[in-house]
Amino acid sequence: MAQETELEEVIAAVKGSRKYGDTSEETIRMLAVEALRQHKRPKAAIKAVRKRLHSIMAPYLGDPDYEDAAAALDAAFAAGDDAKIKEICLAALESHLSTRERLPIMEAFYQHIFQLTGRPKRLLDIACALNPMAFTWMGLTDSVEYYAYDIHEPRIDFLNHYFQLQGLLPLARLQDVALAPPQETADVALFLKEMPRFERNYPGSGRDLLINLPVRYLVVSFPTISTHGGRSLVNRYRQFFAELVAGQSWPVEELMFDGEMVFIADKS
Numbered sequence: 001m002a003q004e005t006e007l008e009e010v011i012a013a014v015k016g017s018r019k020y021g022d023t024s025e026e027t028i029r030m031l032a033v034e035a036l037r038q039h040k041r042p043k044a045a046i047k048a049v050r051k052r053l054h055s056i057m058a059p060y061l062g063d064p065d066y067e068d069a070a071a072a073l074d075a076a077f078a079a080g081d082d083a084k085i086k087e088i089c090l091a092a093l094e095s096h097l098s099t100r101e102r103l104p105i106m107e108a109f110y111q112h113i114f115q116l117t118g119r120p121k122r123l124l125d126i127a128c129a130l131n132p133m134a135f136t137w138m139g140l141t142d143s144v145e146y147y148a149y150d151i152h153e154p155r156i157d158f159l160n161h162y163f164q165l166q167g168l169l170p171l172a173r174l175q176d177v178a179l180a181p182p183q184e185t186a187d188v189a190l191f192l193k194e195m196p197r198f199e200r201n202y203p204g205s206g207r208d209l210l211i212n213l214p215v216r217y218l219v220v221s222f223p224t225i226s227t228h229g230g231r232s233l234v235n236r237y238r239q240f241f242a243e244l245v246a247g248q249s250w251p252v253e254e255l256m257f258d259g260e261m262v263f264i265a266d267k268s
């Protein structure tokens, strides 16, 4: 009983915090259970959960003002102003480091990837952050079933808002893929620029995730240059990906873009 009270205390404290309150409660609960195994005092457990969330949520990568961006999209779609819609999508992509870095290559990026995989009818975007806002530059039609997974509540609400305005099904999901890996079958799964953090946060889970995803093509990308210091990460991540898929007989293609390298594994 006392343990249950402490668990709820830790969850409430983190959920009530300004910095991490946007995180899925399921994720916070899992981390709180783990933290209370290691720390007797709730205060120490709260600190431990916050520390892990710093690495998992990476809030330092940036966010737009979701309410303002949603209202701006409403107005632009109501006016049928395509240029304005694109401008708002670009501003959202710009607000998060991963997509900001991809902007200069964004159109070529999806063109080359889908040339190899074929245009997906069903696409999974795992640990998506704001990447689905690049939909217009992906060369897909609005009949695509675009599943997007993240653990940040306002981000998922915003993505579904945009999907509906754009004529897509609202398939963005608040789902912790470390706790509940996607079960949807699909043509292509994107797992972009998150694998190093994912393996650090949930050691050993990255390989299992890739093996268990019921998709034809896995598209896994890595930055080629470190954020701090500008060191090349090409050899390190090429080796890392080879280790992740070691023992699988999947043919793998490598694509190199300015700032991002992509591995496409054919699981068929």
Ligand SMILES: C[S@@+](CC[C@H](N)C(=O)[O-])C[C@H]1O[C@@H](n2cnc3c(N)ncnc32)[C@H](O)[C@@H]1O
Pocket (backbone or CB within 6 Å): 056, 057, 058, 061, 098, 099, 126, 127, 128, 129, 130, 131, 149, 150, 151, 152, 175, 176, 177, 178, 179, 191, 192, 193, 194
């Ligand atoms: C670096 S960003 C990903 C960027 C995006 N894939 C891209 O390349 O544009 C990492 C995202 O992963 C999400 N994330 C981290 N762990 C997750 C998990 N276990 N399940 C679902 N999403 C997760 C975070 O909330 C964050 O939005």
